[in-house]
Amino acid sequence: MSSETSLSPSVGISLGLTSLLFEGGDSPAPDPPEPLCFRDLNLDQLVASIVAGREEYALVPFFREPLTSRETVGYRQEVLRDIEEPAIERAITSFAQGMSSVRQRLERADKFYYAVQQQDAFLRSAFNYVATLKELDAALLEAKPRSRGLASFADYLHDYISSSAFEALASESSGVRAGLDGVIYRLHLTGAYVHVRRDVTEEDYAADVVTTFARFRQGRVESHLAKLRTYAEMNHVEAAIAELVAKLYPQEFSALSRFRERHQGFPDGRVASFDREVEFYLAALDFTKRMRAGGLPMCYPEVAESHEAFGAADTFDPALADHLLSNGKSVVVNDFHLEVDERILVVTGPNQGGKTTFARMVGQLIYLASLGLLVPGTQARLPLPDAVLTHFERGENLEDLTGGLEDDLIRMRDILDTATEDTLVIINEVFTSTSLEDAILLSTRVLRQIGDIGCLSVCVTFLDELASLSKSTVSMVSQVDPKDPATRTFKVIRQRADGMAYAEAIAQKHALTYASLKARLAR
């Protein structure tokens, strides 16, 4: 807490200054719950992978708040484009490293037992802070960021650095540091005694020994230096000596303790929140680089208006891609698009062929776009839904049929109650725990309701009938390799559903088609 005599210049962001994540004074929600669609769409895994290594910044909450305004999406994409510039990226990465070390030192300051060590850690942290900010200010002045987010922060930073409060911090920290750097003292160790004195009169003994023997010097010889262990914490003997040194240099040491009292309040609040928020962008860009390094395309998506045509080319499920790339495997890309009046994608095809992956891909794509980030693909034009709702079968459920079906329907009803025409609904293999006849009946009813609401939907099913339900339905089928039907291609394309195609192909492979059997059995 800052007192009246404190010189700290910290200002809360609640005073309406701009966040790097939102224009116009909004701020991120402090602790939003995980959206319900996360588990189904593997977004929890994707986010965990994106933020890995940056735990100290607690970035996950930022990923839990999808945007609903295209202006904010634009605001964030601007910042991303800025940070993709190498000069700006370097400046910000260097700033982040500096601030991380400032924080570590401040933590250490609290953990040390002896007061003088606490004060020293605090001083070093402040010194580091001053240098880091000055460096960022200079770098941003030269790089001239174009995004509103970075430009406004650059202005703020420059004003802050020019403020008298910051200058006081800078000059005092370097003054105290200089004073301590000049401290030198003489220790005379004899028996159990340590005599400490200020003035140094004798010469360097090691150098003297070297000079004496210099005449024998031949070439290089091995070093005989012992590796002595050192610890960050002082032991009580060192602490006692430090106290005596403080008596020999009273001014320098009292300046050190006063420094900590006077500057309790640094770092500045907006700088601290910038430090955190910018990591959101850095993490997303690191992920983008990883994908590109694996030969996969990433792009800035355009926002499609409600009911406009949209789609993406050469796109993929990023959570799965991340996993495959780290195991050295290749990733299959797909296209999809919906014309103006098309609202429902029905995906059919053989099992394990990539249907569910496809559905997840669409969901992840649209969600990432709604965070203002880059998405998989060479190009993408995606809508900004008001919500993303999912209904995936909950694993191998061996409970009795009626219990399972009722739960499914209840969940479906909840979804349909909430959905508006701007919602995205993703349904994966529902009503599988019932008879075929019932499944067709229920699925048809549900899809008609979805059609009435007019929301966007991706529906993965084995029921070919659903694929041609209405004009707003688009059929997509996961492909098999005609030469070897057992091979999965993971390609999904717009095509009329034909569940029999796979069965026919695999029968032919084993010469078990009717024609083959006839030939084989006619003996």
Add this chain to the structure above:
Amino acid sequence: MKAHLLYRDRDPRTNGELTSAAGALVRDLGLDTLFDAMAAGDPFLHEVASRTLLTPLTTVEDIRWRQAVLEDCLRHPEATRHLYDLAIAGLESQRKVRGWAMGQYPSSILDNSIQKLQALLDPINALRQFADTHTHHYHSPGLRALMDNISTDLSDDYFLTLQDHLKRLRFPTGVVLTAELGPGCKNTNFVLRKPRNIKRTWRDWFSLSRPDEFTYKVPDRDDAGARALSELRDQGVNLVADALAQSTDHILSFFALLRWETGFYVACLNLRDALRLSGLTTALPEPMPAAQRRLSASGLYDVCLGLRIGARVVSNDLDADGASLVMVTGANQGGKSTLLRGIGLAQLMMQSGLFVAADLYCASIAAQLHTHFAREEDAAMESGKLDEELARMSHLVDAATASDLVLLNESFASTNEREGSRIARQIIDGLTEADIRLIYVTHMYDLARGLAETGRRDFRFLRPQRLNDGSRTFKVLPGTPAATSHGQDVYERVFGHH
């Protein structure tokens, strides 16, 4: 302090790979016999001799430097051997030292180094006394410089300094060090300070502080505190322990180097003794610049043959000044190969600063010495061996430079004479044009005759002497190539004079 007895301005290389050509030289010239004689049973001297001879000198000044030192040593053999023994004594002094100069505790590293230094005081002193006694005996710049260095660097004052260090480094009045403030205000940048007095004052005895001093005492029975204090002491002592340990390493390196350099001259003495025992003479050769293409000798013999037989052997005179090719033709076992080896050995010994096995030897320096001898397996002269010969020759050409000397012994005899001559002729033309001198022993008459017919004055021809009764003297004399088959004689013997 340097020895510089082998080279004017640098230390000899005592380890590392030798060139592949070196292996061929040892084999073809039978150098092991020479090295054994020089070593006289000491494996260290064998190493010194072989390495030194196989890295020959290439300037007249360098050779003269060594010859001067050699002359001094030959005149004072006991002193030379004594100096060699002193070097060994320096190294042996370390046998009684216990402990290691490595590890975790600077205090034990320091203690070990103090012991080593203490043990070295006597050998250093002995070296000094040697210089005092023998300086005025020596004329060579190499030995004079060494004696001067020893007298200057190991003066009486210096001994006092060394002994002072040995006392002081036991820190009788405690350890003084300075420190500055590092991260966390911990002590850093320790510098051990040289205490001005090493006698304890009454203040030291009672551990009183001075007026401008503050004192902390570790309480009795505070074990952790006592440990902390000794860690602090170790921090201070670490650098000086390292400095002293490195310094003693340097002193020992100097003794090792001295052993190597004097070892070479002891090996030379051994060789002279062995040769004298067999009644064989030696002489200091005269090195000439490469460009002059000098090669003349009188009483030249194969030193290894002499050592093996243990008695006087046939010697030759040679005048090949200005020759770019010397071809020795004629019957086998006439002494051709022996002459070739004699020249090779003399060249190598001259370029090592040694005396040579001759009464007179005056030759130009060869930048490198190469040998291309028929290998024993080739004695059967199968055609497959030509490939091997050519490969070896190619390898030789890779390394060859102008002013080199190449000794060829029955090269390309592994194929028929026509083919062999053609190959050989091209190689001879190519190498001589590149200013490389050749001495070629061959039975290929056609080749020799073709070369003789060019009439070139820089091509010389020698033949083993054959008396009228057909016996051989093993002397090789100037003579144009003669057909070895004596077909004419045989025909006339058979068909008579008709």
